[in-house]
Amino acid sequence: MITIPKGTKDVLPGESYRWQYLEEKARAVSKRYCLKEVRTPTFEHTELFNRGVGDTTDIVNKEMYTFLDKGDRSITLKPEGTAGVARMFIENGLTGGVLPAKLYYITPAFRYERPQAGRLREFHQFGVEFFGSPSPDADAEVIMLANDFLKDVGIDEVELNINSIGCKHCRPKYNEALRDYYRPHLGEVCPTCRERFEKNPLRLLDCKEETCHEIAKNAPVITDYLCEECERHFKGVRELLDACGISYKINPNIVRGLDYYSKTVFEFVSTAIGSQGTVCGGGRYDTLIENLGGSPTPAVGFAAGLERLILLMQNTGVSFGEEPVPEVYLAGMDELSRKKAFAVAKTLRENGIVADTDHMNRSIKAQFKYAGKIGAKFVATIGSSELEGGFMNVKNMATSESVKVPFDEAVTYFKKGEK
Ligand code: HAM
Numbered sequence: 184m185i186t187i188p189k190g191t192k193d194v195l196p197g198e199s200y201r202w203q204y205l206e207e208k209a210r211a212v213s214k215r216y217c218l219k220e221v222r223t224p225t226f227e228h229t230e231l232f233n234r235g236v237g238d239t240t241d242i243v244n245k246e247m248y249t250f251l252d253k254g255d256r257s258i259t260l261k262p263e264g265t266a267g268v269a270r271m272f273i274e275n276g277l278t279g280g281v282l283p284a285k286l287y288y289i290t291p292a293f294r295y296e297r298p299q300a301g302r303l304r305e306f307h308q309f310g311v312e313f314f315g316s317p318s319p320d321a322d323a324e325v326i327m328l329a330n331d332f333l334k335d336v337g338i339d340e341v342e343l344n345i346n347s348i349g350c351k352h353c354r355p356k357y358n359e360a361l362r363d364y365y366r367p368h369l370g371e372v373c374p375t376c377r378e379r380f381e382k383n384p385l386r387l388l389d390c391k392e393e394t395c396h397e398i399a400k401n402a403p404v405i406t407d408y409l410c411e412e413c414e415r416h417f418k419g420v421r422e423l424l425d426a427c428g429i430s431y432k433i434n435p436n437i438v439r440g441l442d443y444y445s446k447t448v449f450e451f452v453s454t455a456i457g458s459q460g461t462v463c464g465g466g467r468y469d470t471l472i473e474n475l476g477g478s479p480t481p482a483v484g485f486a487a488g489l490e491r492l493i494l495l496m497q498n499t500g501v502s503f504g505e506e507p508v509p510e511v512y513l514a515g516m517d518e519l520s521r522k523k524a525f526a527v528a529k530t531l532r533e534n535g536i537v538a539d540t541d542h543m544n545r546s547i548k549a550q551f552k553y554a555g556k557i558g559a560k561f562v563a564t565i566g567s568s569e570l571e572g573g574f575m576n577v578k579n580m581a582t583s584e585s586v587k588v589p590f591d592e593a594v595t596y597f598k599k600g601e602k
Contacts, residue, residue: 190296190304192490201496201503205336205489206289209309212332213287216324218311221286223267229257235266235475237442239383246294260293263441264310264486265468266475272314273477282315282480289489301459301491311465312484314472319419322447322467322483323427326420329463329485330429333451336492337501341462344434345424345449346405347417348385351470353410354445358384360403368398385438391458404435416446443468447483455498462495463487508558510597511577513540514550516566523565527575527593534594555580561597563588 187193194202213220229249236242248260261267268286271277277284288310296302311328313321326343333341349357361384369377372387372395379386388399409417424431431449439448448466456462465485472480496503513528515521524540531538539557541550547564554562563575574587577596588596 188304190298190302192303192305197506200506201493202489204503205309205492208335209287209289209332209487212328212335213311215331216285216328218285218287218328221268221271221288223261223264223271223288223290225291226258226260227267227270229259231266231270231475232259232262235269235443235471236263237383239379239386240440240442242294242440246296248293248295261290262294263292264288264290264308265312265441265443265471265484268310268312269471269475269477269482272480273472273475278314278472278477278480283321284314285311286314287311299459300457301488301494303490306491307489308486309489310484310486312482314480314482316483317469317481319416319423319447321481322416322420323423325465325483325485326424326431326449327427327429329449329451329465329487332487333463333492336496338453338462338492338495338499340455340495340499341451341453343429343431343449343451344437345420345431345447346433346435346437347409347413347420347446348405348438348444348448348466349409349413350445353408353413354385354405357403357405357408360408361385361387364402365398372398383442386440388436389438389440399436406433406435413446420447439464439466443471443474445469449485451487453495456491456494459491461488462491506558507537508560509539509554510537510559511539511561511563512550512554512557512559513538513575514547514554514562514564515541516547516564520565520567520570523570523590524563527563527565527590531593531597534598536594536597538597563593 232247233243242262247262250258252258268288291305291307293305295304298304311325313325362380365380365387369380373390373392376387376390376395388402390396390399437448437450444466446467450461451463452460453462454460463485467483469481472482513524515524528538528540545553551562559580561577561579563577565575569575574589576585577588578585
């Protein structure tokens with residue numbers, strides 16, 4: 184038997200309503216905040232991610248699904264959504280259009296990681312990107328949107344962590360302070376951290392290795408090194424969050440796994456789903472558009488992992504809403520009444536009523552059994568006497584009560600029942 188590739192998941196028929204629930208909440212909150220949806224390709228030129236996500240990141244160095252296509256081009260399955268949306272924004276001349284541009288997407292993403300609970304090789308993100316505003320208002324609104332989304336979904340077991348990682352003016356000073364702190368520990372840290380020490384010291388703070396994690400605890404904190412502008416900006420974000428009653432923790436160890444961030448970074452973290460507890464992460468990335476060849480355009484955004492959200496909802500007993508069930512199942516007793524059942528089902532569907540009927544040539548008893556399995560609220564039986572009399576026998580499956588409903592009143596009857 185051919186099996187599913189490691190780190191990927193099927194969404195089974197009994198589970199898809201959960202995805203739809205999350206996606207509907209994502210679309211609804213995006214609409215309330217006046218965002219427009221965008222869709223970008225599943226694969227891009229590899230160069231986009233090398234330059235966009237950054238060549239010192241684990242994502243680019245170890246985790247990308249990269250291959251040569253038949254035209255010998257290096258292609259990569261998107262490991263995240265931001266770089267593709269930024270490319271789209273530049274390529275279509277939108278940096279010169281109406282700003283700010285507030286965009287959202289729901290996309291698969293691919294990372295060759297070691298699969299575990301909440302970590303897959305193909306996963307899905309609901310992402311948001313705001314282009315054009317340098318103001319802390321944009322950061323605060325993006326965070327508020329994420330907060331509202333989680334609230335709408337019914338999740339409250341998360342903590343919002345925020346930090347500022349400075350900009351090209353103050354980060355170098357902090358990097359030097361970090362290097363000074365780590366230099367005497369270089370013999371103790373893991374080989375990856377020794378590389379990070381050279382290439383991207385900020386990432387030293389994010390290492391999951393026990394020893395490195397311990398060492399990171401006493402490292403200097405970035406918030407002590409922010410320049411005046413970054414300090415003012417971070418204060419602005421916090422003041423707006425305070426004004427909106429959004430609680431958060433300032434966590435100087437939030438540095439994020441992608442290179443494009445500056446100033447604000449944030450994560451919504453849960454302790455209920457194991458070590459992969461970050462359900463949503465994002466921040467400001469003011470230089471990405473410029474680095475990708477566009478005119479300088481500040482930006483801020485986030486992405487939430489849908490699989491992690493589903494896991495968190497399952498683990499904490501959050502409801503996914505009701506699984507939709509058919510309003511009525513039409514059961515025909517003989518050849519002629521089956522045809523009538525088929526036709527009534529069509530009329531009901533045309534009028535927006537969820538209706539089903541048999542196409543397995545089942546006995547009436549078996550049809551009832553099937554209707555029970557799919558959770559139909561009513562079963563409408565049609566036999567020769569019903570055909571003659573112009574009505575059907577409608578059984579309420581919850582109460583077992585039966586009533587006769589004329590064919591020409593079927594739509595009105597079930598429309599009423601749906602309320
Ligand atoms: P990220 O933190 O790499 O950021 O991913 C965002 C979210 O995607 C994570 O918080 C997590 O919920 C989910 N996620 C990441 N990797 C996996 C995985 N292997 N399996 C399951 N879920 C995963 C970004 O991707 C940025 N593009 C976010 C952003 C948008 N920043 C600014 N704009």
